[in-house]
Amino acid sequence: MQRNNCTVLSFGINNEWEFEDDMAAMGCTIHAFDPTMNRNDYKRSDNIYFYNLGLGDGRAKRNIGMDDNIEYFQVDSYEHILEQLGLLDAPIHYLKMDIELSELEFLRDALRNSPHLLQNVRQLAIEIHHGMKGEGVHKQVPMAGELSPTSTFPLFWQHFQELHCLGFRLIYSRANLPWHEVLWGRPAVH
Numbered sequence: 001m002q003r004n005n006c007t008v009l010s011f012g013i014n015n016e017w018e019f020e021d022d023m024a025a026m027g028c029t030i031h032a033f034d035p036t037m038n039r040n041d042y043k044r045s046d047n048i049y050f051y052n053l054g055l056g057d058g059r060a061k062r063n064i065g066m067d068d069n070i071e072y073f074q075v076d077s078y079e080h081i082l083e084q085l086g087l088l089d090a091p092i093h094y095l096k097m098d099i100e101l102s103e104l105e106f107l108r109d110a111l112r113n114s115p116h117l118l119q120n121v122r123q124l125a126i127e128i129h130h131g132m133k134g135e136g137v138h139k140q141v142p143m144a145g146e147l148s149p150t151s152t153f154p155l156f157w158q159h160f161q162e163l164h165c166l167g168f169r170l171i172y173s174r175a176n177l178p179w180h181e182v183l184w185g186r187p188a189v190h
Contacts, residue, residue, distance in 0.1 A: 001093045001122070002187040003027050009081075011055045011097035011106075012036060012127075017044070019096065024048050028093070031085060035073035036064055055081070055099055057109035064100055078106055079137040091120050106157040111166075118166055121186065127155060128180045 005029030010020055013034040020030045024047040032044070035054040044050050056062050056075030063075050082088050097103055103126050110118055118124075160170075168184035 001026070001028070007031075007087065007090060007091055008094045008096070010096045012096075013050075016099070017048075018047050020044075023094070033081075035075070036071075036158040051083070051103075053096060054102060055056065055106050055179070056102055057105040062105075064102060073085050075102065075105075077113075077163075078110050079117055082117060088117070089120070091122065094123045094125065096125045101129040103128065104155055104159075107156075107163075111159060111162045115162075117165060118163075119186075123186075124163070124168060124184045126182055127176065128182055 006023070006028035008020070008028045009024045010029045010030060010032045011034070013020070013032050015037055017032075020032050024028050024045055030048045031051065032048060033051045033053050033055060035052050035116065037052070038049060039052055041049075041051050046054075052074070054062065054064055054073050054075035055078060057077055059076045060074075061072040061076045063070050064075070070150045076084075079088075082090075091182060097106065099106070155168060161186055165188045169186070170182060172181075172183040174181050
């Protein structure tokens, strides 16, 4: 990323702005999304724009979160969000998401319906929520994931392979009990 010439999309803020503030200090333009914060759209600073919207596989209301409290929030597809922002053909230098299992909807939709838009993404950071019922919460994170009836590991594995086919390479991974944080990167196009 180049200082003062970078675009960041951040999905899932949860009132924790450190990452977005750091990117703004670098001069990046940040578009931050989270429908769970009970805030209307607003301009947080000169470089940070907040939207009361989540990421999914289409325009709809979805349950966001993995607990037993069912609450529905507005989500939209990656392609439609980019279109609304005027960023369909723009480079996205960093795409970050911590969206409580909605990352599966994003990956499925983007990889199936608009993989060309992922060609503009340089770095993709996702917190992977691999178990819908909290597998791994009370023990060490498994190396290959639990293959229980509610595990999402098999679904993620297929999408990881598709990201690899699009030129993404895993450059960082760490356990963030009970989940995993992963970062993929693509070489810059000159």
